[in-house]
Structure formats: structure tokens, C-alpha cells
Amino acid sequence: MISKSDIKFLRSLREKKFRDESGLFLVEGEKMVAEALAAPGWKVEAVHRMEDIGREAMERISLLNTPSPVLAVVRRRSLPEPESVPAGLCFALDSVRDPGNLGTIIRICDWWGIDTLFASPDTVELYNPKTVQATMGAIFRVKVVYTPLPCLIDMYGSAGVSVYATSLKGRPLDGAGLDRERALVIMGSESHGVSPEVLAKVESHLLIPPFPEGASTSESLNVAVATAVMAYEFRRKL
Amino acid sequence: MISKSDIKFLRSLREKKFRDESGLFLVEGEKMVAEALAAPGWKVEAVHRMEDIGREAMERISLLNTPSPVLAVVRRRSLPEPESVPAGLCFALDSVRDPGNLGTIIRICDWWGIDTLFASPDTVELYNPKTVQATMGAIFRVKVVYTPLPCLIDMYGSAGVSVYATSLKGRPLDGAGLDRERALVIMGSESHGVSPEVLAKVESHLLIPPFPEGASTSESLNVAVATAVMAYEFRRKL
Numbered sequence: 267m268i269s270k271s272d273i274k275f276l277r278s279l280r281e282k283k284f285r286d287e288s289g290l291f292l293v294e295g296e297k298m299v300a301e302a303l304a305a306p307g308w309k310v311e312a313v314h315r316m317e318d319i320g321r322e323a324m325e326r327i328s329l330l331n332t333p334s335p336v337l338a339v340v341r342r343r344s345l346p347e348p349e350s351v352p353a354g355l356c357f358a359l360d361s362v363r364d365p366g367n368l369g370t371i372i373r374i375c376d377w378w379g380i381d382t383l384f385a386s387p388d389t390v391e392l393y394n395p396k397t398v399q400a401t402m403g404a405i406f407r408v409k410v411v412y413t414p415l416p417c418l419i420d421m422y423g424s425a426g427v428s429v430y431a432t433s434l435k436g437r438p439l440d441g442a443g444l445d446r447e448r449a450l451v452i453m454g455s456e457s458h459g460v461s462p463e464v465l466a467k468v469e470s471h472l473l474i475p476p477f478p479e480g481a482s483t484s485e486s487l488n489v490a491v492a493t494a495v496m497a498y499e500f501r502r503k504l
Numbered sequence: 505m506i507s508k509s510d511i512k513f514l515r516s517l518r519e520k521k522f523r524d525e526s527g528l529f530l531v532e533g534e535k536m537v538a539e540a541l542a543a544p545g546w547k548v549e550a551v552h553r554m555e556d557i558g559r560e561a562m563e564r565i566s567l568l569n570t571p572s573p574v575l576a577v578v579r580r581r582s583l584p585e586p587e588s589v590p591a592g593l594c595f596a597l598d599s600v601r602d603p604g605n606l607g608t609i610i611r612i613c614d615w616w617g618i619d620t621l622f623a624s625p626d627t628v629e630l631y632n633p634k635t636v637q638a639t640m641g642a643i644f645r646v647k648v649v650y651t652p653l654p655c656l657i658d659m660y661g662s663a664g665v666s667v668y669a670t671s672l673k674g675r676p677l678d679g680a681g682l683d684r685e686r687a688l689v690i691m692g693s694e695s696h697g698v699s700p701e702v703l704a705k706v707e708s709h710l711l712i713p714p715f716p717e718g719a720s721t722s723e724s725l726n727v728a729v730a731t732a733v734m735a736y737e738f739r740r741k742l
Contacts, residue, residue, distance in 0.1 A: 477617035
């Protein structure tokens with residue numbers, strides 16, 4: 267059984283205000299709940315099953331078209347900004363606003379073994395329900411750190427580690443001359459690309475070349491799609 | 505001015521039943537409308553501007569959160585199945601159900617110069633409003649042909665043109681030994697991958713390798729993301 271006020275509270279977690287107040291967020295579906303329960307560093311506060319609380323309550327709480335048999339209430343966590351440049355390949359997002367894109371990008375990072383994803387402070391919230399569900403559980407494996415990108419780039423610069431930014435005016439990506447072992451790759455927002463302030467701080471600008479090369483680049487790619495292509499290129503065997 | 509019954513009719517086009525009856529679909533936004541007007545082979549039946557019909561009417565008709573200043577009513581077109589294997593690189597989708605994924609994949613085809621996209625008959629409808637808007641106008645440049653994939657594969661086989669299917673059990677994609685000039689690449693559905701009947705007809709199964717290689721492939725990639733990586737690999741300069 268579940269009380270009316272519990273249902274109301276769980277339902278309120280679809281709004282950022284109430285997630286901020288409570289420090290909690292919801293994950294839905296058997297796979298997501300199993301991943302949350304198994305994830306080190308994440309605290310599951312409660313699990314609710316349709317079998318226990320009934321279909322009607324589940325439908326009230328759920329954001330899915332068809333509510334899943336189970337959901338979990340998970341405590342948010344905040345990650346400290348790193349004091350030094352992380353090992354390996356990292357990505358950073360500049361002002362990505364679409365929650366589905368952010369979630370898909372976290373899933374992409376998980377596939378290609380990218381442990382840390384940086385995001386500018388104006389990037390959409392990690393705990394937006396659409397972001398959470400789009401990660402398909404990768405939210406529990408990839409560290410997402412919100413931090414101003416200019417300072418991050420300075421930190422990388424001081425450490426002598428390569429920084430790349432994607433740009434429609436960049437050098438066509440062809441696999442040559444990339445630092446693949448340790449680098450930061452910055453992806454721009456859906457509508458505006460990487461911001462001019464950030465671009466100005468980065469020397470290496472890369473373009474995912476259209477085909478045939480030199481075809482109009484007035485169009486652009488979805489930011490999640492572009493992130494996947496960059497991750498594939500940086501990670502592929504030469 | 506616009507009559508109440510016109511608004512009702514335009515609003516009805518969000519449902520497949522009424523798109524099928526009328527043979528029409530809506531595109532929203534200045535860019536989409538401009539592309540529709542400029543596209544050879546597509547007939548624009550009407551253009552409505554918020555300036556003329558008013559905000560309230562536009563809000564009634566529009567599917568967007570914020571209605572755009574302009575929308576167009578466009579006639580659907582049906583493409584004959586090809587009688588022979590098209591030149592160049594083509595992709596095919598097996599049972600892709602998410603309209604946003606289909607739209608994003610059409611945009612991907614446009615970027616990488618893939619003129620024809622095949623889709624199994626149970627793939628989501630091309631004229632679903634979410635598909636149309638996700639193409640960002642690429643719907644007017646990429647030919648989408650619904651056809652049973654087994655027959656298509658037979659046609660490719662008879663012509664001696666290579667067919668590839670993506671599979672979590674495939675050979676890791678590493679760029680070696682691919683026919684890049686003329687081929688068909690089959691992508692599976694979001695939840696089930698390429699169907700067993702189709703896989704059985706195709707010799708070359710390809711996996712987008714996770715990193716580090718051999719990492720768990722119990723997870724999967726979004727089908728649009730996977731399509732972009734395959735398109736990038738087939739199109740990149742060697």
C-alpha cells in the first residue's frame with residue numbers, strides 16, 4: 267500500500283523544484299532499477315512495485331506512456347570538480363539543452379569507456395526524468411561533472427593535455443594527428459554549436475565531414491549523433 | 505483568416521488515419537517550410553502564417569510547444585520500389601518504431617550523401633509529425649522506400665552487391681575489407697536489433713566495438729547513433 271501523500275510526493279519529482287528540495291529522483295523500469303541497486307556510490311531510498319501499490323498509483327507516478335512494473339527513488343549525488351586533469355579521454359558539453367540528447371550522450375560515453383563527462387553549468391539537469399531514462403542505466407556508471415568550461419580548458423592547458431572542439435568551420439576529421447590516449451573533446455549545443463568564448467580558447471577545431479566532402483555544411487548533425495562519431499573516431503583501432 | 509473547420513482539419517493531420525485519408529501532412533517552422541517550397545518532387549498545398557491566422561489558431565494546429573510563425577500543408581508522395589539495386593551506398597532499417605529515431609536517421613543520410621533509405625513495412629510512418637520535424641528538412645532530400653527486406657536482400661544478392669547487417673554478435677568494425685562504393689547496410693530496431701530472418705540472409709555481420717574491446721555488449725547503442733557511426737565509417741577517407 268501507498269498513501270495519497272506519498273503518491274503526490276513521488277509525482278512531484280517530475281519537477282526540478284521538488285527534486286532540488288528533496289535531493290531525490292525517480293528511475294523507472296526493471297533494468298534501470300536493477301542498475302541503480304547494483305551501482306556503487308548511489309543510494310536507493312525506496313523501490314515501489316506495481317504488484318504492491320497497484321496500477322492506478324503507478325500510473326499516477328510514472329512518466330512513461332505505459333508504466334513499468336517497478337520504479338525506484340534514488341538519492342542524487344554531487345561530484346566535486348576534479349583538481350587535476352582526469353586520465354584518459356573525456357568529453358565536455360557546452361550548453362546542451364535537450365534532456366534526451368544528454369541522456370543519449372551519457373549512454374554513448376558508457377559504450378566507449380569515457381568515464382567522465384563534463385557539462386557547462388547551463389547544460390540541462392542530469393536528473394531530468396527524460397535524461398535519466400534516455401541513459402538506459404548508464405547514468406550510474408558515467409561521472410557527469412558540471413563546471414565552467416573556460417576554467418576546465420585552462421586546467422587542461424596547464425597540464426599540456428590536448429583539447430579539441432567540434433565546429434562547422436573546423437578541420438575535417440580524418441583520423442590523423444589526434445591525441446587519442448588523453449584528451450578533452452568539446453561538443454556544442456544543438457542550435458549554436460560550441461560558444462565563441464569557448465572556441466577562442468581551443469586551438470584544434472574539428473569538423474565531422476559531410477559526404478561528398480565540401481557539401482553544404484549549412485545543415486548540422488544532432489549533438490548526440492556527432493558525439494558518437496567523435497567517440498568512435500577517438501576509440502577506433504588504427 | 506481561417507475557418508473553424510479548416511483548423512479542425514489541420515489539427516486532425518496529427519493522426520495517421522487523417523493523413524492517410526487526405527494524403528497530406530504538416531511541416532512546421534520557417535526552415536522546414538522553406539525547404540518544402542524549394543524541394544523538387546514535393547507539392548506544397550498551402551502555407552499558413554501566424555500573422556494571417558492568429559496565434560490562437562496556430563496554437564490549435566501546432567504540435568510544437570511554442571508554435572512557429574509558419575507551417576505548410578504538404579502532399580505525401582509514394583516512391584516505387586526500385587527495379588534494380590541503386591548505385592552507391594544505401595541503408596535499410598528493420599522495424600524501427602521510434603519516430604524521432606527515424607527522423608534523425610534521415611538527417612544522418614542527408615549529411616553523408618546516402619540518397620536512398622529503405623525501411624521494412626513495420627517501420628514507423630515517414631509522415632509521423634515527430635519524424636518529419638526530426639529530419640530538419642532532410643525528408644525532402646532523402647528517398648525513403650518501404651519494402652520487405654528479405655526481397656531487397658535477394659535483389660542485392662542477385663546483383664552481387666555487398667550487404668551488411670549490424671549485430672551485437674558481429675565482427676568488430678575496424679574499417680578493413682568493407683565495400684564502400686556500393687553496398688547495403690541494415691540497421692536493427694531499438695529493442696531487438698536486426699530480426700533473425702533478416703540476419704540469416706546476410707553473410708557479413710558487423711559490431712560497433714565498445715571500448716575497451718571485449719567490454720560487455722549486454723548494453724546497446726541507440727539505433728540513430730549506431731547508424732551515424734556506420735555512415736561515418738563507410739564514408740571516411742582512408
